[in-house]
Amino acid sequence: MNMEGQQYCKVRYPSSVDEETAVLMKKEIFSSNYFCSSKTPLFNDKYPMHVLPHPENPIVFTHRISYDTGKDIYYENGITNKVYLEFWDRGILEFNNIVYYPSYDHTRNQSCRIAYLTRDNFGENFRKSSYIVWKFDYSPTNLQILEGTVRLQHSTLNPDTQIVWYICKLTDNDPTDHKNLNWKIIWFNPIINQRNQHNHLYINVLDDVSITYLIKGGTGFMLRVELRGGHTWEDAQLFRQNMDERDPQGLYAQSETSPFGMDIRIKLKQKKIDEHNSKRSIVYHASTKEEITNNPSDPFVTGLFNNTYRLNILPHQEKSNTFLHRMSYNARTDAYYENGIIEKKYLRIWRRGTLKCKNIAYDADGRSNTIYLCKNPFSTVCSPSLIMWKFDYRPGNLLISSLSVKLDTAMERNYYISWSILALPSNKNQNPEWKSIKFETEMVSHDVVNYFSWNGRIDISDLVKYEYGFILKGEIVYCSRELSWIEAVLFKQRMNKPMPLMDDDENFGMDIRVELVPDITCDPLPLIQWKGNFSAILNDKSTCDFIIILKQNEYTGELQDCFPDFKGYFYVHSHILLAYSDYFRAMFNSNMLEANERRLELCGVSYLIMDKILYFMYYGEILPVNGLSQWYELLYGATRFFVQTLIQRCEKEISKYVTKSNINEIHGLAMDCGAQQLVRYCDMFYIGDESYENRI
Template sequence: MILDFINNLINENFPTSSSSNDDCENLEAGKVYDDTSGGTLSDRFSLHVVPVDEKNNLFINRISYNTQTNAYYENGILSNKYLKKWAEGTYQWDNIKLKIEYDWKKIYLARVPDTEKRTPFNEIMNDDGEISWKFDYRIGSYIINSLILRLSFGTFDNSASVQWFIKPLPTMKNPDPGWKLIQVNTSGQNVNEIVDVSQFVKDEYGFILQVRLSGGDESPIKWQKSQLFRQNFSVLDKNLETENDETFGLDVNVELKPDVIVDPLIKLSDLDDSTRDFVIHYEFSADDYQIISSSSSLDNEIDKEETDKEKIDKEETDKEETDKEEIDKEPKDLHVHSKLLSNHFSKLLKSKMGESQDKSITLNDSDISYESLEIILNYLYTGKLPIINSYDNWITLLCDASKFFIPTLVQRCEKELRSYLNHDNLNDVKTIANEYGAEQLLRYCDNFEPPLSQQLIETS
């Protein structure tokens, strides 16, 4: 039984290098708090995001690797293996193998010994080893707030090296991000250090973490001089029951937030009909009437070629429609609460009213369309919006919400506009977001995923 366990642990049936991991066995993830996918690990496995207790708009995701069990765990759940075998969770890897020192009872990842390589020795161009892990939270609409890593490794002669690098995922603002060296205290043979690398990935959708093993004095055991995640090995202790500083050789703690946060609308009390003390007088511009008049004149010219009966019928129909349109364009008085407006319309009220104590204001089409005004007032009273299925209407509402200083409505528009973005309208939306102070939408434009063709060019 013990021999079977050791063989299963070591004989992973992976090739000596991998860039796509297509040969890895398909394993199910262990159960987590919910089934909602907040991201992906190495483009293949769902990452599950957990809300932080008593903190709004903050979430966590944690992936940890234990060498002795040769398994990944998610969100601190030790009772279920998230993924079995180290290579399953990797994005790319080359020249790495799980090794056991039976005499010292140690287990770790290291480079593949020359004696185990299938490639003839004289054809080996690079004896370095490399692993990378990719974390992508774009699918869940999360961006990184902070990133804390626990990195455990060892070097056993002066020329051996283990280096860690990180880079954010490609975006329109940074389509070809470069690797950044993670500074780690390498004094001593064994390193087990917690590192804050938030500065490299804050407000990004994801990142790639990479480790490179290299160097070592020339000898048959050169491969052994740089090691990852070295832990005690015991076939009798295969399950994790407790967590301490030695439990995980790699521990990735990601704190996340939504890419667009919508704050709750602050509702005021005592807003009943009896306390409506302010009047918005809305006047439609003369252009509306001119359009109607021009339309009628054009119709009259066409009518000259029609029969008298057709002409009479059409004139009656046109008159009914014109009368209806003119009624709709009559000035309107909207009775509202001044304390509701003072929180949002303050700049406009000041510019329109000056020092006047009159409890009314006159608006027209040059200030805001009547339709937008109705939507905004209804939102301020109820927190609800009508069904809006048009990109142009969302853009208009965003501009009006910004003009009237309604930040929560701006946020609602930002969130909805994400689904309308594409590479054709991206620059236009970015210009509007910049002009109207929609900072979250502007960041979303900057972080928009580049076209695949551009990514291929940048990486070639």
């Protein structure tokens, strides 16, 4: 980030105390490929670690955690084609005053595109206490540490700066308070450059170091690093790496044989071997079918943000069967907020809340005293730059009824920034197309340059109405001059706006507001006006005023064979039939013979189905239904007698049976019955996979 944003130091709070409310739902390698039990070792008391058998020694086990700064990803056991954890701070037990810093050199020099962890880069924040703590706990597996090596790349830019690493061996008897642990210093052999010319590091540590003598025999360990002293925030750097490759060329670059900024390798052995502690009880294989999630008991999910985080959908306070959701982004705090809750951040850091981004950076401009997202200064002049977010309400079976967006955009006339939206694929529309979002443009002249901006809220419901979700994309598609990335910016805001954060139009450069309805709505049951002070009971001959007779046919014959006294009679009350059924309401309001005789003979409906229909009318509940075929019969019966509230409930239950193999069958049934909600459900049902996202 540009250092012109120093005056903004009080807004950010880069600490593990600054918690997020977003719940991770994405199954990463730690959850989707391994079996986890009560004997699973844990990384930072949260994430399962997966101990592997040594390929040559049958009584030894291995484990490895690596961090790639350029990609901001943790890997486990050398598996680099799958993510173990995304984002540096998710792989940390505790930290304070630490930020991830991507360094974009404005000269577009390839060797200067570097990323590292450092102290907060606003104002005097770098003088505050700055540290990180990791924890490796193998105690649940009955293992103890045999050997350990670490590669902890760290650099300083002057002799007044210190980076000190500590380690603490854990045993079964260690205190739970981390402050009372026996911390010991890890000593390194740094490369020292006495000249310290521009862009040269004063101290750079690259080598692997053994920590066996510090942790041998323990059941785990904790690692701590402290950043001290110096004249600026960047004087102390952790895990400095090239952002595109892990082996940049040049002085003091990382070697190709040690590609990770942090690389922890541990060998373990069993404390004792017996029949209850075999190798099978320790190693967790990828072949098992059992999975775990980030949370032992998954909460009810009503929506997903970028396929990763749970969305919290709220009921509308004034409308029944209506729900609300809102997502906002504030550039000043570099955080997302959900549902107008500004006291707690939903997600920190802009890129963590994106589905996909390319050539986008977070920057500040001291001349205009603003902060924003813009084209990556390192990218080539004409290279496309884009950013995407995904809102998926399919898990909650919710459809969009209205959508309004506020997407603050400003650009100089040589730029063109486009906004577009893509509905999520469905059975009816398996290859949706991008639709352009049209804004009313405002033009402002400054220093003989025309600037165009969009900063109002617009309703775009017509683009995604009754869809399950959407992908929103902003794209910078044209640039004609060098060094002009600041002429096209997103979500620009003033840096010095006083705290606290307010929920107003200026504070949120991006503000997405969605109103949702269930894909299948079930209306409340009708209120019945009774004659007299009594509650009706089905088949009560003493109070009934109407009789339904099922004529003997293929549907009633079996019952009559089994029960000779069976007559197929239902003794009912007209008030209930009138309240629930349009069929009976029309009959009673006419001069039909059946209405006058107070009896009706029916054929073509089974006794079991008629019994379920009448039971629902009387008691508001559906008797147990035996499989999909009987739900079909019940829907046909409810449709025949126009019992709308029962039709809706049949639609909802049948929708749970929809699969790729039977969707056409259920769609045809819904069409025959006129069950429009079920028809729409089949049309909107997604039968593909998420691979389409790789093509957008």
